[in-house]
Amino acid sequence: MxxxxxxxxxxxxxxxxxxxxxxxxxxxxxxxxxxxxxxxxxxTDRHETDRGTFLLDRGFQVYLDAYDEAGRMLDLEALELMPFYPGALVRFEGAFHRAADPFRKPIDAAKSFASPIASLGDKARLALLDQRIRRSSVDAIWSRPEHSTIDALTEAGFGEGVIERFFRPFFGGVFFDRSLQTSSRMLEFTYKHFATGSTCLPAGGMxxxxxxxxxxxxxxxxxxxxxxxxxxxxxxxxxxxxxxxxxxxxxxxxxxxxxxxxxxxxxxxxWNETATVYYDADPETVSAFGDEAILVLDGDGVGPVNHLCVPSAAAPRYAPQGRALVCANVVGAEVLSQHEGDGALDVAIREQMVNWLGEGARSWRHLETYRIPHALPRRVPGEFGLDLPRAxxxxxxxxxxxxxxxxxxxxxxxxxxxxxxxxxxxx
Ligand SMILES: Cc1cc2nc3c(=O)[nH]c(=O)nc-3n(C[C@H](O)[C@H](O)[C@H](O)COP(=O)(O)OP(=O)(O)OC[C@H]3O[C@@H](n4cnc5c(N)ncnc54)[C@H](O)[C@@H]3O)c2cc1C
Missing domain, CATH: 3.50.50.60 (FAD/NAD(P)-binding domain)
Structure with missing residues (x-):
């Protein structure tokens, strides 16, 4: 021995x-x-093709540079963190609507003032929530009373429209839980880190x-x-x-x-479950997302894609020169069980993307499908609630x-x- x-x-x-x-x-x-x-x-897998090498993270994920513990652990400069646009693009009723962070992109936020994603009242409530969470320490967040995310949002007065168009796809995508039963402490913890820093990808992959x-x-x-x-x-x-x-x-x-x-x-x-499907795309076919790397949300809630992005727009090494890497994400066991084979999932994703982006999406080449049944431990109030352990x-x-x-x-x-x-x- x-x-x-x-x-x-x-x-x-x-x-x-x-x-x-x-x-x-x-x-x-x-x-x-x-x-x-x-x-x-x-x-991160290196996926070789006749067009060159794509970097495929095993499930879409991002590094938030406001993380405190991880920031002390890592040499962030050496990771060459590449940021996403601070905000999201919401697909709703046949158009893309920009939801910009008003603190970092005030002009964009002002331009989207009248967008149908959030009412003026919801925008005011979001500003209040934002201020409260930014000012809270992480310790304070863990010691607040725990509800489900959906209850916390409803109690804060948010309307059904903004919940369905923004909060459900956004936090449903962060927690892999579109039911939003995840702990409100996790909502505040993740919100705080998204709001106070950049959402990034390392240049060479996660x-x-x-x-x-x-x-x-x-x-x-x-x-x-x-x-x-x-x-x-x-x-x-x-x-x-x-x-x-x-x-x-x-x-x-x-x-x-x-x-x-x-x-x-x-x-x-x-566990909460997810799947990430990667495509090799002509950059022209994703030009509707703009020049910057941005998270795109399914505000219609039709799916199967809950959120999508083009990692190579943030970190060019994710795709070979002249190509774009598309990363489509499906959330939850329920949706995934409706598309059991990878072929069926691909067909359903393409249909949705043709609807969003036009016929160009049919030319995308499927690269890889990662199904991850054990992605995140489910944290819901009660037995699996969240506390800050000291040991x-x-x-x-x-x-x-x-x-x-x-x-x-x-x-x-x-x-x-x-x-x-x-x-x-x-x-
Ligand atoms: C798709 C996806 C997206 C995510 N998105 C984000 C995000 O955007 N931001 C974020 O902050 N976090 C995100 N996370 C969460 C984060 O990645 C995890 O919380 C974290 O990586 C967990 O690390 P761990 O070491 O605890 O567990 P694991 O990463 O699961 O590591 C466990 C290790 O144990 C090894 N192991 C298992 N069984 C054995 C055995 N019998 N003998 C020896 N070794 C064994 C495994 O090989 C593995 O190396 C995401 C996770 C997933 C899956």
């Missing part, structure tokens, strides 16, 4: 963040990761984030190394290949389902558990979980 002092199971952002904090406290560790590369849910973290570590990382079982009392790890490792201390930093499996338990954390749970003297299911499903949440796990382990 191999012996090791500290073992981290999982090479996602939680595990990598834990390793960095342990190293800062003088402890190198052994990271065991089932994946072919580090990153877990944050990885996978550059874990790659940067891993390359800064001295600890050994073993890829393609699944652990099959963990005995919390003895610290013994049974490996997927039948061998064993005896660890003095362990951080169990897998996703919630894998953790349950490793401990011989039934998975108990519910990660100790399963025994030797084993500490960590992961975004114990904080919140985000890059920031995973980095916090990693730090807290290291602190808990070191006592």
């Amino acid at each position: 191999t012996e090791a002092r500290i073992v981290i199971i999982g090479g996602g952002l939680t595990g990598l963040a834990a390793a960095k904090h342990l190293e800062q406290n003088g402890h190198e560790c052994l990271i065991l990761c089932a994946g072919t590369a580090v990153g877990g849910r944050v990885r 996978g550059a984030i874990p790659e940067q973290m891993a390359s800064a570590l001295r600890s050994e990382i073993r890829l393609n190394t699944p652990v099959a079982r963990v005995d919390p009392e003895s610290g013994e790890l049974l490996m997927g290949d039948g061998s064993a490792i005896s660890a003095e201390r362990v951080i169990l930093a897998t996703d919630a389902n894998a953790a349950a499996q490793l401990l011989g338990e039934k998975p108990s954390v519910p 990660m749970p100790r399963l025994s003297e030797r084993v500490v558990q960590a992961g975004d299911h114990l904080t919140h499903g985000s890059i920031e949440g995973a980095m916090i979980a990693g730090r807290l796990a290291a602190e808990t382990l070191l006592g």
